Amino acid sequence: xxxxxxxxxxxLVLLFHxxxxxxxxxxxxPLALGGALFPLVITGTSFSMPSVIGLLLLMGxxxxxxxxxxxxxxxxxxxxxxxxxxxxxxxxxxxAHRDDDRRDVGRKALTSRPRAKxxxxxxxxxPPLILSAAGSSA
Numbered sequence: 705x706x707x708x709x710x711x712x713x714x715x716l717v718l719l720f721h722x723x724x725x726x727x728x729x730x731x732x733x734p735l736a737l738g739g740a741l742f743p744l745v746i747t748g749t750s751f752s753m754p755s756v757i758g759l760l761l762l763m764g765x766x767x768x769x770x771x772x773x774x775x776x777x778x779x780x781x782x783x784x785x786x787x788x789x790x791x792x793x794x795x796x797x798x799x800a801h802r803d804d805d806r807r808d809v810g811r812k813a814l815t816s817r818p819r820a821k822x823x824x825x826x827x828x829x830x831p832p833l834i835l836s837a838a839g840s841s842a
Contacts, residue, residue: 712767713730716730716771720774720778725778729767729771733766733767735766737759737763740759740762743831747835749834752834755834758830761826765823765827776794
């Protein structure tokens with residue numbers, strides 16, 4: 705897993721032409737790992753193959769979301785926005801409602817709602833699969 709994370713870091717360094725931005729993106733992975741393992745410990749569920757698949761899915765979604773947020777912040781900073789305002793605006797655009805999207809004609813604002821919806825659907829669909837697979841093997 706460490707080799708995979710290093711490869712993702714190397715690709716992100718090449719894409720962003722910076723060493724700090726990919727590090728910022730990958731800092732979300734330990735939080736995702738803790739958030740995924742905590743319910744397994746609380747419920748006493750074993751770390752099975754469906755759990756590993758769900759964990760990999762979660763880490764992919766978290767990485768993708770982080771890349772999009774950092775990319776939007778970089779673009780906003782280039783347009784002259786202050787750092788804090790760019791961060792708040794990026795988070796708002798990623799979780800914007802449909803009415804808010806209509807005010808902005810940018811492509812990213814129009815596609816943020818389906819992406820957030822898809823991520824929620826993936827995350828909401830995993831717990832029943834993980835719990836049912838763990839319950840049948842016990």
